[in-house]
Amino acid sequence: xxxxxxxxxxxxxxxxxxxxxxxxxxxxxxxxxxxxxxxxxxxxxxxxxxxxxxxxxxxxxxxxxxxxxxxxxxxxxxxxxxxxxxxxxxxxxxxxxxxxxxxxxxxxxxxxxxxxxxxxxxxxxxxxxxxxxxxxxxxxxxxxxxxxxxxxxxxxxxxxxxxxxxx
Amino acid sequence: xxxxxxxxxxxxxxxxxxxxxxxxxxxxxxxxxxxxxxxxxxxxxxxxxxxxxxxxxxxxxxxxxxxxxxxxxxxxxxxxxxxxxxxxxxxxxxxxxxxxxxxxxxxxxxxxxxxxxxxxxxxxxxxxxxxxxxxxxxxxxxxxxxxxxxxxxxxxxxxxxxxxxxxxxxxxxxxxxxxxxxxxxxxxxxxxxxxxxxxxxxxxxxxxxxxxxxxxxxxxxxxxxxxxxxxxxxxxxxxxxxxxxxxxxxxxxxxxxxxxxxxxxxxxxxxxxxxxxxxxxxxxxxxxxxxxxxxxxxxxxxxxxxxxxxxxxxxxxxxxxxxxxxxxxxxxxxxxxxxxxxxxxxxxxxxxxxxxxxxxxxxxxxxxxxxxxxxxxxxxxxxxxxxxxxxxxxxxxxxxxxxxxxxxxxxxxxxxxxxxxxxxxxxxxxxxxxxxxxxxxxxxxxxxxxxxxxxxxxxxxxxxxxxxxxxxxxxxxxxxxxxxxxxxxxxxxxxxxxxxxxxxxxxxxxxxxxxxxxxxxxxxxxxxxxxxxxxxxxxxxxxxxxxxxxxxxxxxxxxxxxxxxxxxxxxxxxxxxxxxxxxxxxxxxx
Numbered sequence: 001x002x003x004x005x006x007x008x009x010x011x012x013x014x015x016x017x018x019x020x021x022x023x024x025x026x027x028x029x030x031x032x033x034x035x036x037x038x039x040x041x042x043x044x045x046x047x048x049x050x051x052x053x054x055x056x057x058x059x060x061x062x063x064x065x066x067x068x069x070x071x072x073x074x075x076x077x078x079x080x081x082x083x084x085x086x087x088x089x090x091x092x093x094x095x096x097x098x099x100x101x102x103x104x105x106x107x108x109x110x111x112x113x114x115x116x117x118x119x120x121x122x123x124x125x126x127x128x129x130x131x132x133x134x135x136x137x138x139x140x141x142x143x144x145x146x147x148x149x150x151x152x153x154x155x156x157x158x159x160x161x162x163x164x165x166x167x
Numbered sequence: 168x169x170x171x172x173x174x175x176x177x178x179x180x181x182x183x184x185x186x187x188x189x190x191x192x193x194x195x196x197x198x199x200x201x202x203x204x205x206x207x208x209x210x211x212x213x214x215x216x217x218x219x220x221x222x223x224x225x226x227x228x229x230x231x232x233x234x235x236x237x238x239x240x241x242x243x244x245x246x247x248x249x250x251x252x253x254x255x256x257x258x259x260x261x262x263x264x265x266x267x268x269x270x271x272x273x274x275x276x277x278x279x280x281x282x283x284x285x286x287x288x289x290x291x292x293x294x295x296x297x298x299x300x301x302x303x304x305x306x307x308x309x310x311x312x313x314x315x316x317x318x319x320x321x322x323x324x325x326x327x328x329x330x331x332x333x334x335x336x337x338x339x340x341x342x343x344x345x346x347x348x349x350x351x352x353x354x355x356x357x358x359x360x361x362x363x364x365x366x367x368x369x370x371x372x373x374x375x376x377x378x379x380x381x382x383x384x385x386x387x388x389x390x391x392x393x394x395x396x397x398x399x400x401x402x403x404x405x406x407x408x409x410x411x412x413x414x415x416x417x418x419x420x421x422x423x424x425x426x427x428x429x430x431x432x433x434x435x436x437x438x439x440x441x442x443x444x445x446x447x448x449x450x451x452x453x454x455x456x457x458x459x460x461x462x463x464x465x466x467x468x469x470x471x472x473x474x475x476x477x478x479x480x481x482x483x484x485x486x487x488x489x490x491x492x493x494x495x496x497x498x499x500x501x502x503x504x505x506x507x508x509x510x511x512x513x514x515x516x517x518x519x520x521x522x523x524x525x526x527x528x529x530x531x532x533x534x535x536x537x538x539x540x541x542x543x544x545x546x547x548x549x550x551x552x553x554x555x556x557x558x559x560x561x562x563x564x565x566x567x568x569x570x571x572x573x574x575x576x577x578x579x580x581x582x583x584x585x586x587x588x589x590x591x592x593x594x595x596x597x598x599x600x601x602x603x604x605x606x607x608x609x610x611x612x613x614x615x616x617x618x619x620x621x622x623x624x625x626x627x628x629x630x631x632x633x634x635x636x637x638x639x640x641x642x643x644x645x646x647x648x649x650x651x652x653x654x655x656x657x658x659x660x661x662x663x664x665x666x667x668x669x670x671x672x673x674x675x676x677x678x679x680x681x682x683x684x685x686x687x688x689x690x691x692x693x694x695x696x697x698x699x700x701x702x703x704x705x706x707x708x709x710x711x712x713x714x715x716x717x718x719x720x721x722x723x724x725x726x727x728x729x730x731x732x733x734x735x736x737x738x739x740x741x742x743x744x745x746x747x748x749x750x751x752x753x754x755x756x757x
Contacts, residue, residue: 009448010448012448012449012450012451012458012460013450013451014451014452014453014454014455014456014458015264015453015454016237016454016455016456019236019237019454020237020384022374023236023237023377023380023381023383023384024380024381024384026374026380027376027380028374028375028376028377028380029235029236029237029374029375029376029377029380030271030372030373030374030375031271032271032371032372032373033374042263042313042325042345042346042347043310043313043314043346043470044469045447045448045450045462045471079388139384142384142388143237143384143387143388143391143456
């Protein structure tokens with residue numbers, strides 16, 4: 001299933017992903033409300049990406065007693081390019097987990113179980129908010145340094161391996 | 168409001184209080200942001216002849232209007248005031264993340280005045296500003312200090328801080344952000360230190376508006392693809408600044424052994440190829456797609472840099488070709504908070520004085536062991552550091568050899584000797600903060616591209632410098648980074664979002680020229696007049712290398728300087744005429 005991951009090794013720590021994400025969803029640049037983030041130690045250059053693995057994780061879905069985490073079909077066509085490399089334009093259709101705001105009570109159960117810290121209560125609307133892959137054109141990828149730094153991972157098995165490694 | 172937050176944070180260290188004032192939007196229209204807006208506030212806040220070490224000297228911190236958006240490279244922030252190193256304007260820039268984050272905290276500008284009774288840290292978290300006694304951070308080096316601030320206050324904050332050099336008011340102490348990003352030149356750290364200010368840390372959760380955000384994103388994505396991620400800019404990602412070592416060495420303009428030569432035998436040990444072998448990864452400033460920074464690791468030293476200027480001034484200019492020693496030296500300067508350009512100049516001079524038998528500082532060209540002790544000695548003003556701390560101009564004068572000190576207006580020279588790039592003589596002479604390569608860079612056409620001859624000085628070079636300075640004065644209002652080779656057409660695409668209308672090249676040039684004239688007026692007000700450069704650059708040719716035997720000549724230099732003044736609409740002492748100030752719509756006069 002499609003989801004976004006940040007390669008710690010390739011990430012340069014520019015935070016463009018957070019900027020693009022927040023502008024797309026919040027109407028202005030506000031990384032404190034981004035749906036993903038890169039944790040950067042400026043001295044050691046050690047970087048850890050925090051992104052939603054969608055159905056490959058789904059702990060929020062399992063924890064929600066209101067049925068507010070719902071599955072939505074999405075076709076993802078990432079954009080972004082870099083000199084000498086092909087456009088990363090391959091489309092993939094799959095399922096993302098989104099918040100049904102009518103059902104969400106902002107109880108916080110999902111915040112506690114998220115292994116990556118990427119589902120939170122929205123500061124203005126009293127509901128949870130999370131990554132939904134930007135209607136199929138993830139802005140984090142569009143504004144990533146280069147396409148090799150951050151990419152939509154299209155394989156379920158890879159996601160499973162990542163979860164096993166990090167949790 | 169779009170782009171601007173409309174707020175200036177004024178901090179008084181003496182009373183340890185802070186107030187918020189509205190941003191002067193009339194000035195924002197005339198001077199845009201960054202350099203220009205900083206200079207306008209500086210002019211307003213200072214009396215003529217102000218002692219740069221006095222509490223009244225403001226430390227003005229200003230990013231440009233595009234900070235906090237995804238316009239590439241615009242996280243840059245200017246630190247301004249009156250330079251403790253030279254007495255000229257101080258405008259020193261750093262990347263990192265401070266410029267963007269202070270916008271998220273809600274400020275277009277931070278102005279710090281006064282002097283705290285004890286060492287103090289200022290913490291800004293959105294609207295909350297607090298003053299914390301910083302005795303426990305006294306003498307702390309950059310890495311430990313930044314880590315302590317994150318642990319003690321907020322893991323998301325970023326800071327501007329000084330090392331021991333700033334606390335001791337070394338005239339060329341710098342300010343650090345995110346460890347490796349330095350507002351290096353002109354004594355920003357000395358200015359902070361003179362206020363008993365160890366660090367300003369900021370965390371912000373707010374928003375920067377741009378109008379229709381999704382339309383803006385689409386346009387920026389197009390600009391990224393068409394104008395940033397291009398072959399023109401790609402060198403900064405692939406190589407970074409160390410690529411300049413081969414360029415200047417080949418052009419005979421790389422400072423070597425205190426400017427005794429323009430090329431260095433050991434250059435291939437400290438060039439880009441050598442550094443690539445120890446490169447671990449690429450790093451970027453906040454909101455930058457270019458990622459020019461090289462993170463290196465060698466033995467037990469790791470970190471970003473050294474950049475070209477450090478390699479030239481602390482490498483070849485000190486006769487050092489040991490890449491490990493250079494890595495270690497750069498690390499020490501980062502930690503203690505020293506500008507490497509001035510440090511390398513002072514050391515090269517001390518080595519020269521030693522080897523000529525004038526005074527024995529115990530420093531010798533190529534001797535890494537003694538060289539590696541200097542950063543700590545300088546930053547603590549102990550041992551030979553107590554004397555070296557007077558800087559190049561005073562040190563050369565003290566020992567009766569002013570001709571050995573390479574500086575303009577008291578600021579030490581960067582890594583491009585004008586004897587291998589004649590146009591640089593006018594660039595350095597007319598630079599508004601003393602010897603600086605970031606106002607005009609004729610070496611780009613004279614040596615890198617070869618589209619203008621390197622060994623001629625005529626009216627075309629005067630014109631080149633005028634145009635480049637106007638371009639960069641505007642660019643540093645943005646604040647776009649030097650490493651994005653952005654032209655007026657591309658800046659216009661972004662200015663259209665800011666001013667919500669088409670913006671012409673003429674308008675942008677005029678803002679740049681206005682800013683340049685404002686800097687000139689400030690320097691004239693503070694007692695500077697007709698511009699000069701070290702005599703050696705004009706009259707003492709190199710004896711070896713591609714630039715051997717070539718002389719600019721004092722007479723020719725002055726003829727071209729006069730042409731430069733005429734093109735600027737200035738008189739023979741470099742004073743702007745009333746007609747020029749009126750033409751530019753300037754709202755200040757001497």
